[in-house]
Amino acid sequence: MTSSYIPGLTQQSLASELAFQLNNTQTQLNNLTSQLSAGVNVTKPSDNPTALVQILGVQSQLTRYTQYQANATDGLGLASLANSSMSDAVNILQQARVTLLQAGSPGAVQGAPGLVASLQSDMKSLMAIGNTTYLGTAVFGGTSGAPAAYSSTGTYLGNSTSPTRTVAPSYQVPVSVTDPFSAMLTALKGAITDLSANPPNTNKVVTTDLANFDTAFQGVQNAAGQAGSNVQQLTLDQQQATLSVQNLTTELGSLQNLNMAQATTQFQQVQNNYQIALYVTSKSVQQTLAQYLG
Amino acid sequence: MSGSGMGIALSGLDASQVGLDVVSQNISNANTPGYIAESANFTAVQDPLSLVGGGVQVASVSQLSDQFQKTIELNANAQQSYATQTQSIANQVMTVFQEPATNGVSEQLANFWSSFDQVANNPTNLAARAQVVSNAQNLANTFNQNSNTLVNLASATSSSIQSQVQTLNSELSTLASLNGAIHTAGTNSDQTLVDQQNALLDKISSQIGATIQHQNDGTVNVLLNGVMLVQGNLAPQTISYSGATAGATPPYGLLIGGANQQVPTSGTVGGLLNAVNTTIPEYQAKLYSVASSLANLVNGQQESGAYLVPTTSGGSTTYTTNSASAMAIFQPLTVSASGAFTMAVNPNLLPTSSPTAADPGPWGLAAAANSTTANAGDGSNAQTIAEFANSTAGPDAAWAQASGQIGLDVSNANAALSTAQTNYQSAYQSNQAVSGVQQNQQMVNMVNYQQSYQAAAKLIATLAQTVQSLLAAV
Numbered sequence: 001m002t003s004s005y006i007p008g009l010t011q012q013s014l015a016s017e018l019a020f021q022l023n024n025t026q027t028q029l030n031n032l033t034s035q036l037s038a039g040v041n042v043t044k045p046s047d048n049p050t051a052l053v054q055i056l057g058v059q060s061q062l063t064r065y066t067q068y069q070a071n072a073t074d075g076l077g078l079a080s081l082a083n084s085s086m087s088d089a090v091n092i093l094q095q096a097r098v099t100l101l102q103a104g105s106p107g108a109v110q111g112a113p114g115l116v117a118s119l120q121s122d123m124k125s126l127m128a129i130g131n132t133t134y135l136g137t138a139v140f141g142g143t144s145g146a147p148a149a150y151s152s153t154g155t156y157l158g159n160s161t162s163p164t165r166t167v168a169p170s171y172q173v174p175v176s177v178t179d180p181f182s183a184m185l186t187a188l189k190g191a192i193t194d195l196s197a198n199p200p201n202t203n204k205v206v207t208t209d210l211a212n213f214d215t216a217f218q219g220v221q222n223a224a225g226q227a228g229s230n231v232q233q234l235t236l237d238q239q240q241a242t243l244s245v246q247n248l249t250t251e252l253g254s255l256q257n258l259n260m261a262q263a264t265t266q267f268q269q270v271q272n273n274y275q276i277a278l279y280v281t282s283k284s285v286q287q288t289l290a291q292y293l294g
Numbered sequence: 295m296s297g298s299g300m301g302i303a304l305s306g307l308d309a310s311q312v313g314l315d316v317v318s319q320n321i322s323n324a325n326t327p328g329y330i331a332e333s334a335n336f337t338a339v340q341d342p343l344s345l346v347g348g349g350v351q352v353a354s355v356s357q358l359s360d361q362f363q364k365t366i367e368l369n370a371n372a373q374q375s376y377a378t379q380t381q382s383i384a385n386q387v388m389t390v391f392q393e394p395a396t397n398g399v400s401e402q403l404a405n406f407w408s409s410f411d412q413v414a415n416n417p418t419n420l421a422a423r424a425q426v427v428s429n430a431q432n433l434a435n436t437f438n439q440n441s442n443t444l445v446n447l448a449s450a451t452s453s454s455i456q457s458q459v460q461t462l463n464s465e466l467s468t469l470a471s472l473n474g475a476i477h478t479a480g481t482n483s484d485q486t487l488v489d490q491q492n493a494l495l496d497k498i499s500s501q502i503g504a505t506i507q508h509q510n511d512g513t514v515n516v517l518l519n520g521v522m523l524v525q526g527n528l529a530p531q532t533i534s535y536s537g538a539t540a541g542a543t544p545p546y547g548l549l550i551g552g553a554n555q556q557v558p559t560s561g562t563v564g565g566l567l568n569a570v571n572t573t574i575p576e577y578q579a580k581l582y583s584v585a586s587s588l589a590n591l592v593n594g595q596q597e598s599g600a601y602l603v604p605t606t607s608g609g610s611t612t613y614t615t616n617s618a619s620a621m622a623i624f625q626p627l628t629v630s631a632s633g634a635f636t637m638a639v640n641p642n643l644l645p646t647s648s649p650t651a652a653d654p655g656p657w658g659l660a661a662a663a664n665s666t667t668a669n670a671g672d673g674s675n676a677q678t679i680a681e682f683a684n685s686t687a688g689p690d691a692a693w694a695q696a697s698g699q700i701g702l703d704v705s706n707a708n709a710a711l712s713t714a715q716t717n718y719q720s721a722y723q724s725n726q727a728v729s730g731v732q733q734n735q736q737m738v739n740m741v742n743y744q745q746s747y748q749a750a751a752k753l754i755a756t757l758a759q760t761v762q763s764l765l766a767a768v
């Protein structure tokens with residue numbers, strides 16, 4: 001007699017299969033636990049390699065646009081100071097023009113010292129405005145880095161390159177104007193010299209000096225306009241950068257944030273599967289014929 | 295009634311006893327690794343002097359093995375071991391490229407670029423400049439740490455290979471001894487020797503995915519890539535790891551007999567060799583590429599600009615732009631014998647209490663464009679560097695690409711492991727179905743042999759009673 005042997009299930013193969021399936025379910029549970037605890041669906045590169053590259057790209061952009069926003073805010077501080085300084089300068093110069101016009105009125109020769117004093121006061125105020133500083137650097141000195149834009153004699157110490165702020169990719173906006181007062185200081189000096197002459201040359205003051213003043217004043221007004229325009233431009237750019245930051249944050253969220261409802265449901269489902277698998281495994285030492293024999 | 299009836303019944307008793315012994319052996323070894331279920335083969339005894347025959351005898355006790363199924367299982371096991379190692383190493387490499395992460399390389403790069411914006415906005419602010427230098431140091435430290443992590447991983451992997459090779463040599467030696475014992479015993483070979491042989495083959499195959507050749511005398515030959523490792527009972531070839539040899543260069547492999555290098559493509563050792571030959575060097579190169587890309591890009595722009603030399607006099611500080619010799623931010627990358635690279639910030643840029651033209655500290659950052667006129671407030675060069683953040687071919691993009699690539703590799707390794715595990719399960723189940731111990735089957739056999747034994751005993755009692763009846767009648 002040869003004992004018959006029918007291929008079939010063995011206890012070892014059953015145990016191996018159960019362990020394999022339990023491990024698979026546990027791995028799924030671990031992945032879901034990791035995602036749920038972090039609140040994001042990509043916690044490591046292997047979770048979603050394509051999404052990861054997108055996430056890193058958007059995160060870099062977000063940091064960049066947040067910096068553009070900060071650059072615009074920083075630039076706005078300087079631009080606003082330049083703008084208000086230029087407005088002050090225009091107001092002072094409007095008074096100075098009235099002073100110059102007074103040189104053409106009767107009795108101006110006798111009143112010349114008063115006019116000179118007034119113009120010198122205006123020039124001094126203008127110099128003070130011209131040497132306005134922002135964080136230790138002259139606002140109207142360009143990129144020279146000089147602590148003062150004008151020397152005590154009115155000589156311009158800066159350069160002609162306006163400082164800029166980068167507020168968008170490869171896009172720089174000027175934040176100030178350079179050397180707005182040299183021509184005006186020269187004109188005022190000329191008028192003061194003519195009024196200080198003996199006798200005062202009031203005729204020249206109301207003709208040549210006034211013409212020079214008006215030309216220089218036009219330049220100052222243009223610079224003031226430019227300073228105002230800078231503020232306007234930086235405000236717009238700041239808003240644009242803020243909008244971009246909001247959009248990128250939303251985009252990052254859509255790429256990264258976990259669909260909590262879906263993940264929680266999935267977690268519950270896998271947990272149920274795992275518990276069932278554990279129960280089945282605990283019962284898997286199945287009864288054999290041995291239980292029923294003698 | 296023949297007088298040989300007693301002998302015939304006795305042979306039945308003996309045969310049933312062997313059958314029950316086989317069942318006992320099978321049940322006892324139901325969970326023994328490598329054990330193959332046994333079966334008692336009975337044949338009728340022919341007796342030319344008898345019309346009936348001479349009873350039953352146990353012709354042999356054979357193993358229920360199927361070499362084809364076993365070979366499939368061994369191959370699947372070797373593939374599973376390979377996939378397990380590949381996935382494990384890839385996961386460890388991924389820790390170097392761990393993203394998205396707070397203060398990961400991606401974020402550190404973004405912060406590094408942003409700190410240049412701060413310098414550009416206020417070039418004469420020393421704190422902003424010091425922040426750039428600090429961020430550069432952080433990046434250099436992170437790259438150095440990551441490079442060392444990969445070198446340590448390669449070193450640990452090499453140690454693991456050496457340990458595996460040591461075990462393998464011992465196993466091959468034991469296998470050759472078993473072959474000798476099986477060959478000597480011939481057909482009377484103890485089945486336990488074959489079980490031990492099988493258990494060893496499981497281990498060897500799992501380690502290097504060797505080819506197994508079964509011989510007619512019960513011995514086995516073991517080959518790796520066609521090269522004989524064990525032939526019968528001859529002394530096995532000694533295996534060594536080429537990577538352990540001083541001055542060895544990759545690709546590493548296993549030296550058979552000290553000379554013939556073979557690289558297994560499956561098994562644990564195959565997976566580990568793949569890591570030291572391919573995976574780890576590949577990602578070390580990617581890491582180096584990102585670091586050198588960063589250093590070259592930044593240094594190139596830095597060297598085209600002008601830096602400041604501050605002079606303090608009477609409580610006020612003035613700045614002189616120095617464009618003659620703008621210095622690099624990062625030192626040239628150096629690679630050690632171990633393969634780790636070192637990235638360092640130019641020591642002349644590190645904060646100093648008395649900056650000079652040669653050792654300016656953070657003032658050495660060339661924030662300004664090269665110019666013949668005074669431009670200490672110019673941050674255009676720093677601004678250009680800050681804008682490298684947007685480069686699609688810069689270090690940020692290279693880092694994101696490398697992180698995505700390792701993510702993809704791990705994802706593929708996970709899938710490959712899952713497939714290999716499923717294949718192994720299938721092969722294991724198929725082989726177990728043939729050669730494993732099925733309890734129900736053994737119980738049926740037990741009852742069968744028990745009843746045969748009882749019947750034979752009853753027959754002897756009946757024959758004895760019959761003889762007694764005859765003796766009483768005489």
